[in-house]
Amino acid sequence: MRFGWVLAYGDARTAADLAVLAESHGWDAFFVWEGVWAVDAWVALAAAAMQTDRIRLGTMLTPLPRRLPWEVAGQVATLDNLSGGRTILAVGLGAPDDRWWLFEDDPGRRVRAERLDEGLELMTRLWSGEPVSYEGVHYRARPAQRMVPPPPVQRPRVPIWVVGAWPRPRSMRRAARWDGWLPYHLSREGEAELTPDVLRQGVAWVREQRSAAGLPMDGYDVVAEGTTDPAEPEAAAAVARSWADAGATWWLEADWSSMDPDAVRATAEARLRAGPPR
Numbered sequence: 420m421r422f423g424w425v426l427a428y429g430d431a432r433t434a435a436d437l438a439v440l441a442e443s444h445g446w447d448a449f450f451v452w453e454g455v456w457a458v459d460a461w462v463a464l465a466a467a468a469m470q471t472d473r474i475r476l477g478t479m480l481t482p483l484p485r486r487l488p489w490e491v492a493g494q495v496a497t498l499d500n501l502s503g504g505r506t507i508l509a510v511g512l513g514a515p516d517d518r519w520w521l522f523e524d525d526p527g528r529r530v531r532a533e534r535l536d537e538g539l540e541l542m543t544r545l546w547s548g549e550p551v552s553y554e555g556v557h558y559r560a561r562p563a564q565r566m567v568p569p570p571p572v573q574r575p576r577v578p579i580w581v582v583g584a585w586p587r588p589r590s591m592r593r594a595a596r597w598d599g600w601l602p603y604h605l606s607r608e609g610e611a612e613l614t615p616d617v618l619r620q621g622v623a624w625v626r627e628q629r630s631a632a633g634l635p636m637d638g639y640d641v642v643a644e645g646t647t648d649p650a651e652p653e654a655a656a657a658v659a660r661s662w663a664d665a666g667a668t669w670w671l672e673a674d675w676s677s678m679d680p681d682a683v684r685a686t687a688e689a690r691l692r693a694g695p696p697r
Contacts, residue, residue, distance in 0.1 A: 422695030423448035425673035438467035450479035482513030484534035504572035511582030599640030615665035622666030644671035649693030
């Protein structure tokens with residue numbers, strides 16, 4: 420299992436400072452929150468990339484249906500080149516609550532899902548470093564005749580983690596097609612608690628889907644997140660171990676209880692210095 424840390428809120432300077440701290444204390448990845456009207460996540464990650472050498476960098480997460488895929492493709496490739504191939508892209512439909520819809524109306528889950536699928540397909544084509552033609556319901560592209568941006572360092576692509584709502588088959592099939600599953604438990608009654616047992620069921624389903632499609636599970640990521648207490652290292656390690664035993668390959672330390680930048684930074688510094696719950 421590898422260990423990442425999520426900056427719930429903070430500016431680019433905070434991201435750069437905390438990424439250095441995370442790298443020096445044994446964390447494997449550093450993620451920043453990406454909002455609609457917010458601190459620019461990709462500028463913050465670029466600042467972190469310039470101050471670090473090893474740690475992987477990404478968003479948690481990018482609401483791809485709210486973004487233009489060609490802009491995201493350029494940002495991701497730029498960061499991957501700047502960092503020497505350390506980028507992870509995490510994507511989802513975007514939260515349905517009001518804070519995401521300050522400037523437009525929510526087109527609905529079905530349309531956002533269509534945009535997510537088309538956006539992922541177009542974006543990965545744009546990472547080829549070659550002119551691209553594309554014709555979808557929501558997006559289209561004509562081949563560029565000059566100034567085609569360079570591809571990312573990572574081949575065949577930057578790893579893409581996708582939110583999958585278990586046990587919804589359409590959502591889960593999307594997550595199984597790409598490079599990692601960001602689990603979300605959506606029962607018939609609505610949002611439900613994600614537990615290691617629920618995760619284990621989802622991992623088994625993903626394994627079957629990938630096997631049927633001729634895709635290996637080796638290298639496929641399953642992400643669990645939550646908070647642990649660094650003052651109780653054995654208990655913290657036991658929490659992470661319970662998710663690893665269920666099939667998770669990453670544990671993300673993610674505390675969303677406060678969006679006050681000073682409080683987030685103070686808490687983050689102490690937690691990062693304690694190291695991951697190995």
